Amino acid sequence: MKYQLFFFSSFISFIINAQVTGVWKGVLIRDGQKLDQASIIYFDFGKEPITREELPGKDGYVVRVLKTETKNGVIKGKQSTIVKKKDLYGNRWCALEFEMAYVDSTGYLQGKFFSLECRGVSGKLVCFKVSETVSKEKTVIELQSWRPIFLDDIKKGRKSREIRDQERKNFQFEPIYFDYDKADIRPEYEAFLNRIVYVINSHSDLRVRVTGNTDADGSDQYNIGLSERRAQAIIDFFVKAGLKRDRIVIDFKGEKNPVSDNKSEEGKQLNRRVDFEFI
Template sequence: MKFFAFFGMILISISAIAADFDPSGTWQGVMIRKGTKMKDASIVYFDFENNDGVVTGYSREEIYDSDLYSLKKVNADLDENGTLHIRQIAETKSNKTSRTTWCRVSASLSYDPKTGYLTGEYVATDCRRVAGDFILYRADFELPTDGEMPYTQIWFNQFVKDYAEGLNAPEIRKIERDNFVFEPIFFDYDKYEIREEHEAFLNSMIKIVKGHSDLRVKVTGHTDSDGSDQYNDTLSYNRAQAITNYFVKRGLSPDRLVIEFKGERSPIDTNKNPKGKQRNRRVDFEFI
């Protein structure tokens, strides 16, 4: 039940974000031309100011791993459905070569409160046969409009990887992490095989950890009181190891996992009846 309560809290928090979408602020992401892959996309930033649905601002496009860029003024409208219709109207600054063409585009972008991404298709207004897709998420800085960019492109490759993994935008990941509720994984008597009923919860934890590069997980195994101390130490270790194997098999790096095993020394219930013993045959978790 805790697992479902966790998702309930996330949905409540997400609903609050979705209730009145305001695009104001800086967004960063990619501009993927039709027929190309995300890893080959251009980097793009938008800075919006919203005045009762009339939106103005700037965009900045960059070619990855270069100093080439184009800064443009943007006008936009936010309709009653929350769709943002943007138009790049004039280039104000750029750095380009004779082989670089910066097209102005228009696009209709929709915000998904479940993922935190602002996405939509674009079409060039001054270039032929140029179209593609924007994928944007909120940034935590202000976009300079003088052409100078104090921020690096180091985030780009990680974003491409995260998006391919199905991870949500950083603002949603923070909500998920802040509202995450741990629950123990229970085991059958004298066993360390993971029950299928626990896989959804474990997969949700994997997604949380993948979304935060500074996060590790402590996995602690336990047993009931049946058996010798030495036997139960080994069994509790095997239970913790089974969980870490599950995590590694699904993409978590081993260096983000810490194993502890306590045998029968840390019960959470009585060992005098089957129900209590079942609760003690478990693995617990902690973010570190």
């Protein structure tokens, strides 16, 4: 499964570039457990570190004191005294120990957990940083609405929202150029187009406008049709690459939006293009 790519067999593989501070929330995935069965975990690495565990869709929870130490970028944590809890029939709150680290490539706090108190309890964890406080009060199930979104991010191999927002902010669009009187995508542009698909699919609220253009050769009516075919070729590529059609807006200008003159072959080539913008 794709979510297995989030984890490494050794903590040597972790690349650390920042001290882990503040509040993180995420999921605990027990060994042998399906991803959608993962429970909820909060870490508060403040002056008095604590954890909070919740069961999805249920009101049981436990808040514990967390004892931590950091060595070579790896945080080792051990749950101790229970601060507050609500038990549920059939569930046992096992004291857990953690080994975790911040991973540059994903923007997540990742690692593993195990229990010396409960035999056979072990697994992996993935958390993201939040601007929240860790509650010591009863569980509000409606506030767990972030969990299925996060699980989908893990399942599809998406990076943290913070990293994705930075990738979107830094993304540089380039025109896609076409041969004379053609609407075929040149192979050298496919990697760039796939990067556009990746960025859009990483943001649920993002769409892209695709605008076809031509040089001035031919009639206005013909060039309108040609610019539409060029834009449609890009759309077909996007859909085949996994982008939903309703996240693409098509536009076509014919020869009416040149970026260079049409008196030279070089100028005409610059006008035979498709432009992009996020919307």
